[in-house]
Amino acid sequence: MKTNKKIRVVHMISGLLQGGAESVLFRLVTWPDPDVEHIVVSFADAGIYGQPLMDAGVEVKMLGMTPGRLTPADFWRLKKCLVRLNPDVIQTWMYHADLIGGLAARMGGFRHIAWGIRNSGASLAKSSRSAYLFARLSGFFSRWLPQQIICCAEDARHRHVQWGYAPEKMVVIQNGYDLSRWARSEPARHALRTEWGLTEQTPLIGFVARWNxxxxxxxxxxxxxxxxxxxxxxxxVLVGKDMDAGNPPLMALLTQYGVKERTILLGMRNDVPQIMSALDLHVLSSIAEGFPNVVAEAMACGVPNVVTDVGDAALIVGDDGWVVPASDPAQLAEKIMQALDVIEMTDKNILAKQVRARVMNAFSLEKMVTEYRQTWLAMLGANGKAK
Incomplete structure (x- = not known):
């Protein structure tokens, strides 16, 4: 690979709404790297991340496709967009972009294509039948369509190999975090607790996740x-898309278990690092994850976690958190109480430094960016061109 030429990487993703994959994409392409030029292609519109990406100097192309309704004209337009951009490497994000974007890239004459698997695959059929079908179909096409398949977690790699994905093409690159943004803020903690009518002594748990x-x-x-x-x-505290009073199923659950008056619903927020700082404990209750960003983000803000044993959640918390089986409210409650007891007896500053240190040492953004760059360079080999 020539050292005097930037690698042009085109990232394809179905949309730029708020989600784990989108946040990792944002961190990756906005990292200052003199050797890589990033361009993001959204099948849909600008979503939430489009404008921040452009504000950071990243070129963003929006194709205006209707989610779930790809037409032949849409596919042809995507292929023409890729040919016009002429990337050295094409990096796709999530199943729809992997398969659709990968096929368009191949038809455009490109072969340096890296797929991006952002989901463990566990219980995927319950969440999105469409994503599940694309994932299983992609297992067949993985033998010839992508040159490399980048997984966000070991658990994801293992399950997708079981689904027929080409194991020799798979590499795991764990998420990295911008610790300058994800940091504890005592002023934010005090301000938010005051806003919510809580004292410093009020025990507070929370979960940052969309309704899914x-x-x-x-x-x-x-x-x-x-x-x-x-x-x-x-x-x-519950934060995320549809985590508000306008969600009837959520409100029915809160009413059913008699916790509505003790639950703070915040919906979508752009001040999640500050909200994390207000918590004593973050709780991940999922039945399936890949590499759950929110767990590491909470830790970066000095907040320990209780997590269900899904995806790489247990790997992230290590010895600095609590792990329980999925779908077991009794065990989850027991660990929450155990964790709150430990937090109450431990110096909060010492505990915050300890859990943040694990993220700093194991999941730095620089490490993730370096591993992506090395993977792309290895794909290019000596010729350095995509076609």
């Missing part, structure tokens, strides 16, 4: 109700 069957909010809400029987002053 895989996040299993039912599990968390049941566990929260059980915890309240032992600690009535406990409160819970």
């Amino acid at each position: 069957p895989l996040k299993d909010h039912d599990n968390l809400i049941q566990a929260f109700a059980q915890c309240l029987e032992k600690q009535p002053d406990l409160r819970c």
Whole structure:
């Protein structure tokens, strides 16, 4: 590979709404790297991340496709877009972009294509039948379509190999985090707790996740109700898309378990690092994950986690968190109470430094960026061109 030429990498993704894959893409392409030029192609519109990407100097192409309704004209337009951009490497993100974008790239004459698997695959059929079908179909095409397949987690790699994905093409690159953004803020903690009518002594748990069957909010809400029987002053914050009073199924759950008055619903927010700082404990209640960003983000803000044993969640927390089986509210409640007891007896500054240090040492953004760059260089080999 020539050293005097930037690698042009075109990233294809179905949309730029708020989600784990989108946040990792944003961190990757906005990292200052003099050797790589990034261009992002969204099948849909600008979503949430489009404007911040452009503000950071990243070129963004929006194709205006209707989600779930790809037409032949859309596919032809995508192929023409790729030919016009003439990338050295094409990096796709998630199943729809992997298969559709990969096929368009191949038809455009490109062969340096890296797929991006961002989901463990566990219980995927329950969450999105479309994504599940694309994932299984992609297993067949993986033998010849992508040159490399980048997984966000070991658990994801293992399950996708079982689904027929080409094992010799798979590499795991774990997510990295911008610790300058994800950091504890005591002023934010005090301000938000005051806004919510809480004192510094009020025990507060939270979960940052959109309303989705895989996040299993039912599990968390049941566990929260059980915890309240032992600690009535406990409160819970829920953050994410549809985590608000306008979501009837959510409100029915809160009412059913008698926790509505003790739950703080925030919906979509852009100040999640500050919200994390206000928590004593973050709880991941999911039945399936790949490499759950939110766990490491909480730790970067000095907040320990109780997590279900899904994806690489247990690997992320290591010895600095608590792990329980998925779909078991009683065990989740028990670990939440155990964790709160430990937090109460431990110096909060020492605990915050300890959990943040694990993220700093194991999951730095620089490490992730370096591993992506090395993978792309290896794909290019000596010729350095995509066609």
